[in-house]
Each structure stands twice: as structure tokens, then as C-alpha cells.
Amino acid sequence: MILGLSHNAQWVLLSTLILGTAAGIIGCFAYWKRQSLMSDALSHAALPGVICGFAILGVKNLPVMIAGAAASALFGALLIHWIRSSSRVKEDAAMGIILSVFFGLGVMLLTFVNRMAGASQSGLDSFIFGQAASMVSKDVWLMAGLALLVLFISMIAFKEWKLFLFDAAFAKGLGLSSRWMNSLYMFSLVLVIVIGIQAVGVILMAALLITPAVSARYWTNSFKGMMILSALFGGGAGVIGTLLSAYGKGWPTGPFIVIAAASLFVVSLALGVRKGLLVMGIQQYRQRKLLNKPSVHQRGALERGNSA
Amino acid sequence: MSYAGWIILTASLVGISCGLVGSLLVLRRMAMMADAISHTVLLGIVTAFLITRELSGIHMLIGAIVAGLLTAILIQWLHSLGVQQEASIGVVFTSLFAVGVVLIATKVGNAHLDVQHTLMGEITFIPWEKMSLPWIGEVPEAVFILSIVLIVVLIAIIGFFKEWKLTSFDPALAASIGIPVVLMHYVFMGLVSVTTVAAFDAVGAIMVVAMLITPASAAYLWTDRLAIMMGLSGAFGIIAAVAGYYIAVWLDTSISGSMAFATGLLFMISFIASPKHGIVARLRRPTLTST
Numbered sequence: 001m002i003l004g005l006s007h008n009a010q011w012v013l014l015s016t017l018i019l020g021t022a023a024g025i026i027g028c029f030a031y032w033k034r035q036s037l038m039s040d041a042l043s044h045a046a047l048p049g050v051i052c053g054f055a056i057l058g059v060k061n062l063p064v065m066i067a068g069a070a071a072s073a074l075f076g077a078l079l080i081h082w083i084r085s086s087s088r089v090k091e092d093a094a095m096g097i098i099l100s101v102f103f104g105l106g107v108m109l110l111t112f113v114n115r116m117a118g119a120s121q122s123g124l125d126s127f128i129f130g131q132a133a134s135m136v137s138k139d140v141w142l143m144a145g146l147a148l149l150v151l152f153i154s155m156i157a158f159k160e161w162k163l164f165l166f167d168a169a170f171a172k173g174l175g176l177s178s179r180w181m182n183s184l185y186m187f188s189l190v191l192v193i194v195i196g197i198q199a200v201g202v203i204l205m206a207a208l209l210i211t212p213a214v215s216a217r218y219w220t221n222s223f224k225g226m227m228i229l230s231a232l233f234g235g236g237a238g239v240i241g242t243l244l245s246a247y248g249k250g251w252p253t254g255p256f257i258v259i260a261a262a263s264l265f266v267v268s269l270a271l272g273v274r275k276g277l278l279v280m281g282i283q284q285y286r287q288r289k290l291l292n293k294p295s296v297h298q299r300g301a302l303e304r305g306n307s308a
Numbered sequence: 309m310s311y312a313g314w315i316i317l318t319a320s321l322v323g324i325s326c327g328l329v330g331s332l333l334v335l336r337r338m339a340m341m342a343d344a345i346s347h348t349v350l351l352g353i354v355t356a357f358l359i360t361r362e363l364s365g366i367h368m369l370i371g372a373i374v375a376g377l378l379t380a381i382l383i384q385w386l387h388s389l390g391v392q393q394e395a396s397i398g399v400v401f402t403s404l405f406a407v408g409v410v411l412i413a414t415k416v417g418n419a420h421l422d423v424q425h426t427l428m429g430e431i432t433f434i435p436w437e438k439m440s441l442p443w444i445g446e447v448p449e450a451v452f453i454l455s456i457v458l459i460v461v462l463i464a465i466i467g468f469f470k471e472w473k474l475t476s477f478d479p480a481l482a483a484s485i486g487i488p489v490v491l492m493h494y495v496f497m498g499l500v501s502v503t504t505v506a507a508f509d510a511v512g513a514i515m516v517v518a519m520l521i522t523p524a525s526a527a528y529l530w531t532d533r534l535a536i537m538m539g540l541s542g543a544f545g546i547i548a549a550v551a552g553y554y555i556a557v558w559l560d561t562s563i564s565g566s567m568a569f570a571t572g573l574l575f576m577i578s579f580i581a582s583p584k585h586g587i588v589a590r591l592r593r594p595t596l597t598s599t
Contacts (some may be wrong), residue, residue, distance in 0.1 A: 036395040037340050040402075044514070087585050089334075093525045096339035097575055100518030104568025107514075111562040129409065203347075207402030214395045251413050255406035262403035275390055 009246060012132045015140040016199050016238035016257065019192075020208060022147040024234025025154050026192045027213035028227045029185060032165040036213075038080075040206035041095040043193045045076030047106030047202050050127050055113050062139045062198065065127075066146075069194040076102055077186055103202075130201030130254030132242055143195045150188050154227075157184075162223055199238075201254040208234060211261040218272025233268075237261035314435040314448055316553055319567060321454035322507040322519055323545025325461045329503045330524035331534070331541045332465075332496065335476045339521045340394070341380070344401035345497070346504050346516040348379040351408035353505070358415060369453070369505055376501025379404065380494065431510050431563050450510055457506040464499050465538070472496065473534055511564040518568035519545060526571075526578035529585045544574050 030036055049072025053065035076098045083094040126134055135143075154161060163171040164181040172178050189209075196205045216229035241257030270277050333342050352375025356367045379400055386396035434450045465472070474482040475492050483489045500520075507516045523544035527537045551574075552567030559566070580587050 031392070031395055034392060034394060036392065036398045037343075040340075040343070040398060083579065086587060086590065087529060087579055089525045089528060089579075090337050090339075092337055092339040093334050093521055093528075096343055096517055096521035097525055097572065099343065100514055100568050101522060101572030101575075103514045104518055104565045104572070107565030108556075108559070108561045108569060111565065112559075115560075204402055204406055206398055207406065210395055210398035211402065214391055214399050217391070248414060252409065255409040255413070258402055258406035259410060262399070262406065265399060265403070269389075277389075 008136070011137050011140045012135055012199075013239055013242050015135060015143045016132055016242045016253070017235045018144050018147045019196050019199055020212070020234035020236070020238030020257070021231045022150045022234075023192050023196060023205075023208040024212040024216070024230035024232070025227055026150060026188050027209035027211075027234065028216070028223070028230050029154070029161065029165060030189060030209055031213040031217070032223075033185070036210045037092070037095060037206070038077075039189060039193060039209040041080065041099040042073045042076055042190060043197065043202050043205035044099040044106075045102040046070070046073040046194055046197055047103055047127070048072050048109055050197065050202075051106055051109040051113055055109070055116070058116075062142055066142070066194045069197060070190050072102065073190045073193060074186070077190070106202075126201070126252075127197055128201050128203060129252035130197070130199050130204070130257075132199040132245070132253035135198060139198065143198070146191055146195045150191050153184065153188055158224075166223075199242075199253055200257055201252065204254040204258045207258040207261060208237070211258070211265050212237065215261075215265040215268040215272075218268040218274055218276050221274060233261065233264050237264055311435050312553070312557075314451065315431055315563070316550055318431060318434050318448070318450055318454060318510050319549030319553060319563075320546045321451065321458055322510050323523070323547075323549040324542040325454065325458045325503050325545075326507055326516065326519035327523045327527075327541035327543070327545035328461055328465055328538050329500055330520040330545075331527060331538045332472055332476060333500065333520060334524040334528055335534070335537075336496075339525075340397055341383070341497075342500060342504070342520045343517050344383065344397050345376045345379050345500055346508070346513045346520075347401045347405040348375045348408070349501065349505050349508055350513060351375050351404045351411075353508075354408045354411045358411065368509075369502065372505030372508070373498055373501045375404070376504065377494065377498055380497040434510060450506075454506050454510070457502055461499060461503060464495070468492065468495070469535075511567060515564040515568045518571045519548070522568075522571035522575045523548060526575040529578045529582040532584075544571070548574055 027036075027039075030039055046069035049068035049070065050065050051068075052072070053068030054060060056068075057064055080091070080094045080098050083089055083097070084091045089097075160171070160176060160181065163174070163176060164178065164185075168178055171181070192209065193205055196208060200208055212230040212233035213226070215233050216226045219229055220226050237257055237260040240260040242253055244260065245251045245253045245256040268276065271279075273279055330342070333339055349372040352371035352373070353368045355375070356371030360367045382400045383393075383396050386400065387393050391399070434448050437449050438446045439449045439452060471482070471487050471492055474487060475489050479489050482492075504516050504520075507519060511519065524537070524541040526544050527540035530540055531537050548570040549567055552570035553563060555561075555570060556563040556566040578586065581589075583589055
């Protein structure tokens, strides 16, 4: 139908579109909670869970692996919170520790499982860089369902989210439980990460959450506008990246999606109407011209100063 | 020396250099910057390979230092344009890393350099790639490079100890008494890149982060003095390297993965049992609130 792609490729395209959209929206939340790198730590922390999910059944079963990934990522989030709150290690170091140690554990388990499964690599390596082409329509349904759930959560409570992100104290004053909102936020974040790891891979999943949100920030000051734009950028990056990676045999999808997102970011950085480089440059140029062209008063002052 | 001996020596050299550099990283709250640099180093290595078409140590070292400094500069630039620090780190390193992976997948192929290798390291091959040195005899190339890096790290840290200590704890004071804070920052970033790329070949991108951050964070829980923290952190790095190797042999699994896991175990022990800042110590004197 579209560009003469095969049936399966269309499914894959649809799934990366939905995934990018959901990631763009949750990415906005993460951006305003100043937790962009948390998504990076959590996506790395999901690896041991994925492998465990595989090891339990012995075959590739997406729902089980997603459940494992979610459990392991949530455990990682809990540990980060615990380390940060009950020792003097700062948040960034806590994230670095969890990220690298969980990933190391994942690699250990991966070696085990690869040996267990024999020579067939069982497609587990594709979880590191993402291999969207390996998805079948059942996986796409699951991904789309979960992504729509995330979209639904963020739409239905849009007002609450806004309040929670921008004025947490006021939200608390109105009786909004910040504990619940935090849990809901973490839940949505982990959900987006785990559905993304098959298409984008654990290493680059964070980019899909961070980059569209930052790009959208260059175009608008309204939170709603930023969310819509970020969703568009995310979805666009997903589609473009998937199409590009389909040109080569065995090319990983994740890096191409990330490069597409990064290109959108560079365009936004250069041309964005809010603090984009071009706009800033023009403004500076105008200001400089205004400054260099002395007004009548200044000219008079200068002449008086010179004559004195 | 035996095969296992060389591997342990390599890993210990990685552990000690990373531990020394890592304690400054942790104190300067730049742990995620290390994560970023360890990823973008890949792009530097791939570019160096595409230009020179050979996998020699010195070209890669130069490529990696350039990539590391470029990362630091780009992040700083984006931050100065009003992007949050965290978000700018996230944008820069994921993009550059993706470019590196795509270059490997499309241009380089699996012949010399593959993604798996760069992420997880190939410490098992290190003892085979030997070079001969005058007076010393045959040593693996990686051991030679890592020793030089360790010497550079030691010289830099001893030479700039006072400056880095001050810029880490009180950058405003450092600037006011005339220490070039920005220059010091970039010199330090250069040092991080050098350490990262040397360790990269042995343990891979993700484990470098483990070696840089985890032993240093563990040491941070034991002491309040910078010099002691650095020493402890280096020691923890060595312990993790040795323990990781034996865990890997015992379970017959990935060496670099289990080294990262061993650093995690060390941190967990420190987190629970450290006399000053551990969980147990806190429970035993609940009335004392720490700052």
C-alpha cells in the first residue's frame, strides 16, 4: 500500500509511529520533571528483565519479556530512589551505578542464555540496538495497545499532569496526591521504555524520550503545544528511521530512528521560533543596529562631551 | 605471565585509572557526563578507523579524545542556549552514539570492529595481541597503553590536585583567586576521554561507566578526604576487577559484565555497612541527622 512496502513492514511502521508518539508525550513530562537521564538509566536497567523473561520460557515471548523488563526497570528506579534518599550519593551517580551494574548483569545473563539456546542467537541481541523488522503483527498489537494506554493516561489527566509538573506545591494544596502522581508518572515512563526496547533497543530508547521534547521546546511556550509537537516529532522520527533502516539488510532500527530525531532537533535548533539560532541571530543583529545608530539625544550628548 | 595473569593485570589497570578519575567525576556531579563520553568515544574510534583504515591504538586514542572533548563542548553549548543540562547530555550523546553505530553497521561491516565488541569489550583477546618492548619483553598492547594512561592520569592528578580539588568543591572561589576554571574543566574532560578510550577496548562502553562511577561512589561513603577517597576508589576498582574475573570464570560468563556486577556488589556492601554513611550506621543512631 504505502510506498510498496510489504505487509509486515507496514505493521512495523505503524508500531514505530505509535511508539514515537507515546515517547514524545512522556518525554515532555520527563523534561519538565528534569529527569531526562532517568529514562536512560531505566532503559538500561530493563535489560536483565528482558533476558530473564526469555530464560523462564525458553522462547521469545513478547508479553513475558515486557513484563520482565518492566519489573527490572521499576526495581532499578526504586534502587535509585533509595540510594539517593538514604545516602549522600547524588542522583547522577546513583543513576550511573544502576545503569551500568544492571547492564553488566544483563550482559552476564545474556552470555548464559546464548549458551543455553545453543548456536541460535534467538534474537536476543536485537534488544540491545532494536530490530523492528523482527516484530510480527501480534507484537505490534501489544505495543500499540500499551502505547494507547499511555496516551490515554496522559490525555485524561492532562490538567493534573500540568499542575503536578509546574507547581507541585499548589497541586498538593488542592489535594492532588503527589505520591500517586509520581507513581503514575513512573509507571507510564517505564511502560513506554519497555514497549520501545524491541524497536529501538535498550541503549538508545532514551533518545526517543529526550530529543523530541527538547526539539519541541524550540517552537512553543505552551505546554500543550509542546506536547503535540513532541508527539509529532517522535512519531515522525519513528517512521523516517524505520524507512531508512529498511534499505539495508540487517541494519538496526534504533540508531536510524535516533538519527532522524536528532536531525529534527538540529532543524528546530536552527529555525525554531522560540530561541532558535536564526531568530536569536536576527534579534541580535537588530539590537546591534539599534545600538550602533545613535539617537538624536545621544548625538547631542556626544557633541557636548567632545566640545567640553 | 599466564593468560589469566594478563587479564587480571589489564582489568586492574582499568580499575585503578578509572577509580582515580571517577572520584573527581562523582564529586563534580558529572557522573552522567562520563556515561555520555563513554558512548561518544565510539564515534571517535569509528571515524579514526574510517580515515586511517587501521585499528592501531594511537589513532583511536586521538579520535576518542577529539570525540570526548566535542561531546563536552556540545553539551556546554546547548546548555548555554537554554536547554537543561540533563536534556542536553541526553540529546548529544545518544545522537553521536547513533551516528557511530550506523557508521559501523553500514560502512565498516563486521570485519574489524563490531558493535558487540565496543559495547562489551573483548578482554579475552587482549593477551593475544602482543608487542615487544625493549628491556621488558613481550607485553600485550592493551597493557602497554593502559600503563601509559595510568601514568598520565597520575601525573595529571598529582599536578593539578589542588586546582581540581578547589574547582570541584568551590568553583566560585577558584575563579576568584585566578584558577582557570573553564580550562581545568576541559583538561579534566580530556583526561576522562583518555581513560575511557583506554578502558573501552578492554571492558567496553557500558562497563567503563561502571568502573568510573561505582567504585568512586562506594569510596565516597567511607571517607571525607579527597586523597583517601581517590586511593580507596582505585583499590575498589582493582578488587572489583579481580573479583569480577573470578566470578566470570566460576560461572563461565562475560568477564566485563561480571566486573560491572562486582563493582555493584562492592557498592552495595559500602552502602549497607559503611561506618559513617551506611544504612546500618544510620539505623543505629537515628537521632543524628546528617546534612
